[in-house]
Amino acid sequence: MNEVELTNSIRKNVEMGIDGIKMVRDYARGDKFSTELSRQMREYQEIHTEADKMLSTYGGKPEDVPAITKISAEAMSKMKRFAQDSDEKIAEDMVRATTTGLAKLTRQLGEYDGSDKKLISFTEKVIKTEETNCEIMKGFL
Numbered sequence: 001m002n003e004v005e006l007t008n009s010i011r012k013n014v015e016m017g018i019d020g021i022k023m024v025r026d027y028a029r030g031d032k033f034s035t036e037l038s039r040q041m042r043e044y045q046e047i048h049t050e051a052d053k054m055l056s057t058y059g060g061k062p063e064d065v066p067a068i069t070k071i072s073a074e075a076m077s078k079m080k081r082f083a084q085d086s087d088e089k090i091a092e093d094m095v096r097a098t099t100t101g102l103a104k105l106t107r108q109l110g111e112y113d114g115s116d117k118k119l120i121s122f123t124e125k126v127i128k129t130e131e132t133n134c135e136i137m138k139g140f141l
Contacts, residue, residue, distance in 0.1 A: 004060030011051040091140035
């Protein structure tokens with residue numbers, strides 16, 4: 001995995017987080033939970049912007065999450081919301097999605113075949129951010 005591939009992976013990872021939060025935030029009932037979702041979304045947007053800047057320095061082009069993946073995720077989210085409209089269930093879904101993203105990003109960092117210390121540090125920061133956000137969501141279970 002090279003710099004462009006890893007940076008695009010980070011970008012897609014947080015893009016899914018942003019989209020996921022957008023899908024569920026209107027269903028949040030508690031003020032603390034709603035505030036936390038908004039905070040995490042802003043954090044993911046900042047990471048997304050930073051990834052775009054890094055891609056530019058590597059001469060890469062931003063790759064978005066495929067539309068079919070987004071449509072599928074949105075449909076699943078809407079179906080779940082009808083069946084389980086609660087902060088606890090939303091938090092559970094967020095933990096599940098974040099854990100999946102974490103595993104993928106951790107694996108990809110291990111597959112990275114470069115030595116760009118800035119990219120390694122950025123990826124580790126994103127992983128730490130995801131771990132922290134996952135732990136915060138567990139507090140709403």
